[in-house]
Amino acid sequence: MQPLIKTTGIQLSFGGVIAADNIDFELHSGERLAVIGQNGAGKTTFINICTGYLKPQAGKIYFDGTDITAMTPRKIVRMGLGRSFQLPQLFTEHTVRECIQIAAARQNARLTAFKPLADTVDAHEVESTLELVGLREDGDALSSDLPEGKRKLLDVAMALALRPKLIIMDEPTSGVASEDKHGLMQTVMNALDERKVTSWFVEHDVDIVAQYATRVAAWINGAIVADGSPDEVLNDPRIKSEVLGN
Ligand SMILES: Nc1ncnc2c1ncn2[C@@H]1O[C@H](COP(=O)(O)OP(=O)(O)O)[C@@H](O)[C@H]1O
Ligand SMILES: [Mg+2]
Numbered sequence: 001m002q003p004l005i006k007t008t009g010i011q012l013s014f015g016g017v018i019a020a021d022n023i024d025f026e027l028h029s030g031e032r033l034a035v036i037g038q039n040g041a042g043k044t045t046f047i048n049i050c051t052g053y054l055k056p057q058a059g060k061i062y063f064d065g066t067d068i069t070a071m072t073p074r075k076i077v078r079m080g081l082g083r084s085f086q087l088p089q090l091f092t093e094h095t096v097r098e099c100i101q102i103a104a105a106r107q108n109a110r111l112t113a114f115k116p117l118a119d120t121v122d123a124h125e126v127e128s129t130l131e132l133v134g135l136r137e138d139g140d141a142l143s144s145d146l147p148e149g150k151r152k153l154l155d156v157a158m159a160l161a162l163r164p165k166l167i168i169m170d171e172p173t174s175g176v177a178s179e180d181k182h183g184l185m186q187t188v189m190n191a192l193d194e195r196k197v198t199s200w201f202v203e204h205d206v207d208i209v210a211q212y213a214t215r216v217a218a219w220i221n222g223a224i225v226a227d228g229s230p231d232e233v234l235n236d237p238r239i240k241s242e243v244l245g246n
Contacts, residue, residue: 002065004029004166004198005081010049010059012222019045020056021222027166032189033200034209034230036243037219043202044086045222047168051083052076064165082164082197086171088155090143096154097139100126103158126161132191133157149176149184156188160195167192169201173208181205185212206234206244218243 003026010023019042027033037043048054050061052073060069068076077083091099104121130136133153138146143154152172159167172188173181189212192199203209209216209230216233218226220242226233233239240246 001028003027003062004064005050006062007050008060010046010056010061012045012049012054012056018222020049020059023059023222023224025217025224027198027200029165029198031198031200032192032212032214034213034216035200035202035219036204036209036216036233036239037202038243038245041219042222043219044170046219047083047170047202051081051168077162077164080163080165082159082162082167084152084155084159084167084169084172086174086202088151090151090154090158092142092144094143095140096135096143096146097126097130099143099154100129100157100161104129104161106162129157129161132160132194134187149180152176152184153187156191160191160197163195164197166198166200169199171202171204173203173205178205181208182211210234 005027007023007025010020012020023046035043045054049056052068052071052075056069060067062068063076063079063081066079068079091102094102101121104126127136130139133156135150135153135157138150143151146154156167156169156172169188173184176184185208213230216228216230217224218233218239226236226239234244
């Protein structure tokens, strides 16, 4: 089976810092990949490269068999590669429902100043996305009034509104109280399963990684130093001492 995403020889340095060091990587449909690594290891840089926000100095990125290396983030999103952010990128002056409507309308390139927003998107689709992440009751709330856990869910819902094949989530549980992390991940993963979306998420909490990932990749200094089953990678002595710090 052709990988959903594949990179070859990805390189990117910032001044003297090698943030991506010759990364060859593949992710297949149906996988749930957790990426671990200390701060500054290059996890976000690699996500930014795969989603078009940063251009590599060398290497290629293929999504679903197409070379996307030179494409804009917007074009990449339209191809079915969605993402959520460590700090949710919401439309803070809009309601929760409107945020999803805007996201869906953008995907269809139907967002114009001349038509009411609600007329440009499929209302049933918007409600089903709200329901999917448990935000139906919050539809009329201003997105800026949501607690952090729900802001994270809304960010994921906005990515899901684009009907992606793959969603990359950069630290979906960061900033969320530890007792709420499992509930958040359970909701997100159920939603992704329901929509048959492949996922890749950056996560620091080992319990969350062990529970929700089918595969783990560990980053050190811009390179993938371990990649395998959660059991294998989380018990690797080098990963335990250099990445997990125990
Ligand atoms: N826009 C940038 N300009 C300069 N250096 C950057 C930039 N983005 C990231 N870096 C550097 O690249 C390295 C990897 O950063 P990052 O990808 O954010 O790591 P992680 O997400 O694993 O914490 C770090 O040393 C960081 O300081
Ligand atoms: Mg990061």
